[in-house]
Amino acid sequence: MKIYLVGGSIRDRLLGFPVHDRDWVVVGSTPEKMLKKKYQQVGRDFPVFIHPKTHEEYALARTEKKHGFGYTGFLFNFSPKITLKDDLIRRDLTINAMAQDNYGNIIDFFNGKRDLKKRVLRHVSSSFQEDPLRVLRVARFAATLSHLGFYIAKKTLFLMKLICMRKELLYLTPERVWNETKKGLCSRNPHIYFQVLHSCNALIYLFPEISFFYKKSFLCHFFMNQKNFLRYSFFELSRVSRVTNNLDIRFAYFLQFISQIYSISKLNIKNYFFYEKPVLLVKSLCRRLKVPKETQKIAIFLCGFHNFLQMIELQSSELIVNFFNIIDAWRKPDRLNKLIYLNFYYKDDLKNLKKNITLGKLLKSMFSIIKNISINSFVNKNLFKGIEIKNELYRLRVKALNIWRNK
Incomplete structure (x- = not known):
């Protein structure tokens, strides 16, 4: 029985990256021998075992033969006669198909080191x-x-x-x-x-929804002389990825521009607040892929409120407070923190916008004015009950925001 370190850990080490996970291949062994050595089998019919002390994965060398469709239609052969080369040839890329023996020697049948250099x-x-x-x-x-x-x-x-x-x-x-x-x-x-x-x-x-976004952006740009919103989308995903690793932020900032491929009728002014039509695409994508609920929520908020937020300087304080209510900013302040990197993407449309202020900072400033307004802010708490409390909170918050905006 021979054991080799394989795959990504060798690639990462040669590239100078930190190695987090190590995978091992065992040549010349059987499930029975592995179990005798106290390894724990991951699946009853799959030759992968967990080391009793390090808890790293050790897989028996195997070959695969296509038998059906998709990624599950394979027949496996993991007899002890399977060689290391037989195992490595089934891997995806040459840079992932290298092995290392107990003495630290790199075994490279498929020129992975050469492709790393190239x-x-x-x-x-x-x-x-x-x-x-x-x-x-x-x-x-x-x-x-x-x-x-x-x-x-x-x-x-x-x-x-x-x-x-x-x-x-x-x-x-x-x-x-x-x-x-x-x-x-x-x-x-x-x-x-x-x-x-x-x-x-x-x-x-x-991602048929993103594919539709591609095609629609192309048509709008070249045949209707509109902005290239696909370029905006990729630029924003690239930009925000340089400042945060947060998945919710990256996903939502990328998808927000889907809202721009649908024109808004000036007669249907309510869509300047929350635009439902493009949100249907985002919901379709998220539900099909079973995207986590909170990740979905942030993506839906940014897409649906995109037009409203880009023109927030022109919006009423009533609508702005409504926005904070809808995203549940008081109970879930982390949602507002995820908007901190938002920019004004179409500055030519905003004449009175102060220089060097971003949309994210403006939203945070607005919320800071009203976030501490609570029942304790009432002159006489006994005057309000039930829905009246909610209405009075809303009134006070709108009033405070109006005073701040008019300064």
């Missing part, structure tokens, strides 16, 4: 196309490593397009798609994740 993301073998999840994984690696100059090899991108053309992505579960997307959003350059998925035609299957 900064190229290259598939190991033609079996790459058998697992549709690899389309998302490669997009995620591109987003994670693009700052180092990494790019996707042409043949690898061709195989990604082939997977999409065969509609294999439709067999991925929502949980898998969101898990990879979450990692992509938390990467160094998350906008690259979506750009790669667009380049291999994956968006239409994974």
Whole structure:
């Protein structure tokens, strides 16, 4: 029995990144032998075991044969005759297909070290196309490593397009798609994740709402001479990713510009407060991918209130207090903190806007004026009961905000 360190830990160490997780491959062993050595088996029919002391994962060397559709349609062979090379050839990228023995020697059958130096993301073998999840994984690696100059090899991108053309992505579960997307959003350059998925035609299957945003933005820009809101979207995702790792913020700031692909009738003025039509796209995406509730909420708020917030200087204090009520800013102040990075994106439309003030800072300043107004602010608490308390709080908050805004 021989044990090798494999995969991402070797890649990260060679790139100078900190190593957080280590994976191991065991060659020449059986489940029975592993259990005798006190390893704990993860799944009854899957050859992955947990080390009794380090709790790291040790997988028996195995081969995979496609048998069906999607990422689950595989037959596994993990007999003790499977070699290290047999195991490594089934992996996605050459930079992830290196191993290290007990003496620290790097075993590199597929030129992973060369591709690290060349900064190229290259598939190991033609079996790459058998697992549709690899389309998302490669997009995620591109987003994670693009700052180092990494790019996707042409043949690898061709195989990604082939997977999409065969509609294999439709067999991925929502949980898998969101898990990879979450990692992509938390990467160094998350906008690259979506750009790669667009380049291999994956968006239409994974994120039809974002694909629609792509097409509509293109048409509005080139045929109706409107702003390129897709560019705004990618720029904002890139910008905010440099100042925060928060998933809710990155996701919501990216999707907020979907509101701009629908025109608003001046006769339907209520839509300047909360615009429901683009929010339907965001809700559809979030529900299908089972996005966490709070992440959904922030994305819905920013998309629906986008027009209102961009023109907040022109809005009434009544509507502004309504906005704070709807986002539940008093009970959930963290929601307001997630808006702190918002900008005024269309400054040409705002004539009286003070220089160097951002939308996020303005919202925080406005809320600071009214956040401490409570029942204790009443001159005579006994005069109000039930709904009257709510109405009086609203009146006092609107009054205070008006006084502050008129100074």
